[in-house]
Amino acid sequence: MEGMPLSMGGLRTLPWYVVCSQVLGVACVVITGVWLGHYRGGYAWDGSAQEFNVHPLCMVLGLVFLYGDAVLVYRVFRNETKRSVKILHALLHMMALIIGIVGLVAAFDFHSSAKIPHMYSLHSWCGMLTFVLFFLQWLLGLGFFLFPWASAQLRSWYLPLHVFFGLLLLAMSVGSCLLGITEKLLFNIMSTYSKFVAEGVLANILGLLLVCFGVVVGYVVTKEDFRRPPNPEEEALSVHFKTLSEGEIPSSP
Amino acid sequence: MEGMPLSMGGLRTLPWYVVCSQVLGVACVVITGVWLGHYRGGYAWDGSAQEFNVHPLCMVLGLVFLYGDAVLVYRVFRNETKRSVKILHALLHMMALIIGIVGLVAAFDFHSSAKIPHMYSLHSWCGMLTFVLFFLQWLLGLGFFLFPWASAQLRSWYLPLHVFFGLLLLAMSVGSCLLGITEKLLFNIMSTYSKFVAEGVLANILGLLLVCFGVVVGYVVTKEDFRRPPNPEEEALSVHFKTLSEGEIPSSP
Numbered sequence: 314m315e316g317m318p319l320s321m322g323g324l325r326t327l328p329w330y331v332v333c334s335q336v337l338g339v340a341c342v343v344i345t346g347v348w349l350g351h352y353r354g355g356y357a358w359d360g361s362a363q364e365f366n367v368h369p370l371c372m373v374l375g376l377v378f379l380y381g382d383a384v385l386v387y388r389v390f391r392n393e394t395k396r397s398v399k400i401l402h403a404l405l406h407m408m409a410l411i412i413g414i415v416g417l418v419a420a421f422d423f424h425s426s427a428k429i430p431h432m433y434s435l436h437s438w439c440g441m442l443t444f445v446l447f448f449l450q451w452l453l454g455l456g457f458f459l460f461p462w463a464s465a466q467l468r469s470w471y472l473p474l475h476v477f478f479g480l481l482l483l484a485m486s487v488g489s490c491l492l493g494i495t496e497k498l499l500f501n502i503m504s505t506y507s508k509f510v511a512e513g514v515l516a517n518i519l520g521l522l523l524v525c526f527g528v529v530v531g532y533v534v535t536k537e538d539f540r541r542p543p544n545p546e547e548e549a550l551s552v553h554f555k556t557l558s559e560g561e562i563p564s565s566p
Numbered sequence: 567m568e569g570m571p572l573s574m575g576g577l578r579t580l581p582w583y584v585v586c587s588q589v590l591g592v593a594c595v596v597i598t599g600v601w602l603g604h605y606r607g608g609y610a611w612d613g614s615a616q617e618f619n620v621h622p623l624c625m626v627l628g629l630v631f632l633y634g635d636a637v638l639v640y641r642v643f644r645n646e647t648k649r650s651v652k653i654l655h656a657l658l659h660m661m662a663l664i665i666g667i668v669g670l671v672a673a674f675d676f677h678s679s680a681k682i683p684h685m686y687s688l689h690s691w692c693g694m695l696t697f698v699l700f701f702l703q704w705l706l707g708l709g710f711f712l713f714p715w716a717s718a719q720l721r722s723w724y725l726p727l728h729v730f731f732g733l734l735l736l737a738m739s740v741g742s743c744l745l746g747i748t749e750k751l752l753f754n755i756m757s758t759y760s761k762f763v764a765e766g767v768l769a770n771i772l773g774l775l776l777v778c779f780g781v782v783v784g785y786v787v788t789k790e791d792f793r794r795p796p797n798p799e800e801e802a803l804s805v806h807f808k809t810l811s812e813g814e815i816p817s818s819p
Contacts, residue, residue, distance in 0.1 A: 429760060430760045430761070430762070433759060433760045433761075433762055433766065434748070434751075434759065434760075434766075434770070435744060435747055435748050435751070435769065435770045435773040436748060438770050438773070438774060439744065439773065439774070439777065442774070473789070473790065477784075477785060477788060477789075481781060481784070484737050484741075485777070487741075488737075488740075488741040488744060488777075491688060491692065491741060491745055492744055492745060492748050494688055495687070495688050495689060495745050495748050495749060495752075496748060496752065498687075498688070499748075499749065499752040499753070499756075500752075500756075503752075503753075506686060506687065507682060507683045507686045507687075508683070508686075509683070509686055513686065513687075516688065517687070517688045517691050520688040520691070520692065521691060521692070521695070524692065524738070524741075528734060531730075531734070532730060535730060536726070536730075537726065
């Protein structure tokens with residue numbers, strides 16, 4: 314695409330996509346906060362429905378917004394050293410994990426207090442699967458890429474899987490949030506949801522904004538023009554040594 | 567990755583992934599049919615709840631299974647001419663579209679008969695957005711790639727967008743189905759869903775199988791090793807003329 318007159322997606326557009334993703338991400342967190350704060354009685358940590366409200370807020374903040382930003386760092390910090398960006402990527406994911414654990418505890422606590430069985434819904438199955446895979450992916454990422462335990466061959470083999478599952482888990486996080494929104498609305502406002510009440514419309518808009526955030530992050534990360542430029546000196550010392558020495562072009566996540 | 571001793575995903579594994587995708591896809595259609603046939607009173611076309619049952623069956627068959635298979639043809643028929651595969655891709659998508667329209671009519675018909683407002687839920691918003699984008703993508707695909715209306719430059723510009731939105735719409739189709747499953751279960755078995763009744767567990771399993779189908783199709787389509795080999799004679803006559811003449815490697819969808 315580069316150098317083509319019709320290319321409308323050169324590197325100069327990257328900042329706009331990044332700004333767009335951040336506006337969407339912040340909007341999602343704020344709308345989740347307002348929805349549960351204004352319409353669902355706010356927040357608490359006492360086993361009540363207000364403790365449950367901590368769950369969606371943590372999941373949108375941690376497993377969507379911070380997770381998405383952790384994925385974006387490889388495109389945003391294009392000229393920093395690979396190692397610095399890797400550390401930032403791992404730290405943002407760690408924050409997402411910790412906030413996600415708080416969110417999970419809030420849901421389980423509320424279910425226990427209200428004598429509601431755990432893990433019976435499709436939302437809980439998809440959400441838990443996403444969280445467990447995310448935790449495994451984070452551990453594997455640390456082991457393969459941040460610490461020098463894995464051979465260059467193993468790293469090169471794992472890299473495309475890490476990238477594929479990274480984007481898949483972002484999609485699964487967004488999807489799990491939408492399932493959770495649908496559950497919450499049907500539990501709380503089933504009789505008025507079809508009358509287009511403000512709470513239902515606001516939560517629907519939240520769902521669409523979550524999809525848009527995922528789409529923009531996915532687009533930025535997969536677009537060829539936005540890839541990190543290979544840095545031969547850095548690459549030669551890092552995971553792609555073998556690939557480089559065989560004359561192939563290294564791919565960066 | 568090619569030629570690496572640790573590569574565990576060479577071209578020889580492609581048939582296994584394709585078989586796996588077809589088993590998952592057929593299982594999804596059969597389980598949807600059994601769920602609605604056995605637990606929800608079967609099928610009809612009279613404005614009743616049985617007419618509504620046509621909706622999920624059509625959406626899973628058309629917008630997930632056939633859509634996924636339409637995406638897969640570029641990997642399955644690797645050695646057929648590009649033009650034949652394009653025609654098959656467009657035909658499968660057209661079948662998906664027609665079956666999707668029948669599914670939409672069933673849902674709207676049922677809502678009208680039962681005096682239920684249309685388009686109020688997050689499922690309906692996401693589902694309709696997916697369907698409209700799918701229809702636009704199909705029209706653009708026809709115009710850009712199958713008929714000789716677009717210049718080679720325009721085609722090269724649109725190709726990566728077509729591929730990105732193709733996979734996005736598969737994810738959105740699967741996500742919309744999961745939202746629909748959650749809605750249907752909460753409308754019909756809210757009081758017993760948390761007791762792990764057979765219908766709820768079956769529908770949850772259907773949800774996970776739909777995700778697995780999407781994941782396998784997405785993996786096959788994005789894996790570098792499974793790409794169509796470039797055919798210089800064919801390429802020179804087709805969309806990538808300009809790219810080839812500039813010495814770049816053409817990418818195929």
